[in-house]
Amino acid sequence: MAFSLRTATRLQPALRIASMRSSRPAMRFMASQTSSKQATGAATASPTMSDAIEQPFFPDEPTGPMVRTAIPGPESKKAIAHLDQVFDTRSLNMMANYQNSFGNYLADLDGNVLLDVYAQIASIPVGYSNPSLLLAATSPDMASALINRPALGNFPQHDWAEILETGMLKVAPPGMNQVFTAQSGSDANELAYKAAFMWKRMQERGGDADFTAEEIASSMNNQTPGAPNMSILSFKTGFHGRLFGSLSTTRSKPIHKLDIPAFDWPQATFPMLKYPLEQHAEENAREEQRCLEEVESLLTGYHNKPAAVVVEPIQSEGGDNHATPAFFKGLREVTRKHNVLLIVDEVQTGVGATGKFWAHEHWNLQDPPDMVTFSKKAQTAGYYFGNPELKPNKPYRQFNTWM
Incomplete structure (x- = not known):
């Protein structure tokens, strides 16, 4: 994860511009569509004050909570029952859908969206689907870190x-x-x-x-x-x-x-x-x-x-x-x-x-x-x-x- 933190730091200014200028639906797929060359090139860009006012950093973040069903709802109950066959679910609070979670809001499988003040036991510091981290995930550094995870005590990488x-x-x-x-x-x-x-x-x-x-x-x-x-x-x-x-x-x-x-x-x-x-x-x-x-x-x-x-x-x-x-x-x-x-x-x-x-x-x-x-x-x-x-x-x- 140290690799991703360093990459995210390098790419953050560029990502802010990219997220501001993209449409909301396109933002959801930015990580999969951005090439390594685009990610590297974006790191040299710099934001302007007018850009900073255009759009929020999380363009897909909901404007507020939305509760459509009881929690857990029918789809979540099915998923929990399936998971319970292979995993201890007794401490489970909510079956999350992270693909539909943005910023400070956590979604479930039934379309419920909650303001998350728990942040995965204080372990999510910069929100769900953070645009900078999505872009960092496309970088060569991240790919290498995930594919070639080193035994650091014996074989740390050169940098x-x-x-x-x-x-x-x-x-x-x-x-x-x-x-x-x-x-x-x-x-x-x-x-x-x-x-x-x-x-x-x-x-x-x-x-x-x-x-x-x-x-x-x-x-x-x-x-x-x-x-x-x-x-x-x-x-x-x-x-x-x-x-x-x-x-x-x-x-x-x-x-x-x-x-x-x-x-x-x-x-x-x-x-x-x-x-x-x-x-x-x-x-x-x-x-x-x-x-x-x-x-x-x-x-x-x-x-x-x-x-x-x-x-x-x-x-x-x-x-x-x-x-x-x-x-x-x-x-x-x-x-x-x-x-x-x-x-x-x-x-x-x-x-x-x-x-x-x-x-x-x-x-x-x-x-x-x-x-x-x-x-x-x-x-x-x-x-x-x-x-x-x-x-x-x-x-x-x-x-x-x-x-």
Whole structure:
């Protein structure tokens, strides 16, 4: 997806003109009819102010919702019944028709069109059938990326550095200049946790020392010292994913965790602020201080020592819970005091959702987080970091096929 983001950036101005000058029906088929040469040539065009006023960016976007049947309607019910024979449909909300979905509106098979404020669990940042992305899909870069998907750790393509520099790293959080890519938000957090554990053990060894024979042998039996008893501290009602490590830090809903073995990792209380904020300032400050003291107690006293603290800028899935910048500044101070990493989970809050590209930028930290994880609206996933010591000391320690 990084390839498509870079291509879309290059083609966006031209696409805006093309979409404005085309008729509404033709727009639906632009992607299939545009040749690679046209896409490349269009990238050199530039819009004018008069063009910008002519037509909306999404010429096919409905003017409002339209409900023609009960939801699900008869056609959707047929499709759901068919899908249920081969796929678990019990969490299904709506059977979508993406070919008829434009801008902020999601269509179903029965002609119903709804204003979508859910955005595919916060993962569609620029609307359905986005004209720039439709045009980008016709580019040689996109075709090559889809047909020749590389095992990035072993066979990155020749311009992978440029793709990272002009894509993910162009919007890197302050203080971060490196990225490790992943496949999903859960995966991004899982990899950040692994980086924290490897960093912590390197610190305990006094640097980049070779593994001992005992460490090597015991790791294969899931025993110490090769598989050390460390932990990640998370917060009650937080959500960080559904893989084994990330699920152990998820505390939002029992349905995610039931029947799944979990690591013995600590949890601290996230501040529960009272509103209106201006009427409870002193009380809320005491609540945040109490939570910070609890964090510090766990960092120093928990039997499986934390290598990192993971926190969401806004607890999203766990209930829309907020804290003030003062709390997060205190969290950065206490983690730094005890040589514990701070991981900020921006999977849900990142990419512009709060008025800044990264929600933690509102905290105005002088000392940035150690890692920032991302996914969803970014259309890719991974974690940012700046400290070169967070890069594992040997190859294949942080690795998967597609990275």
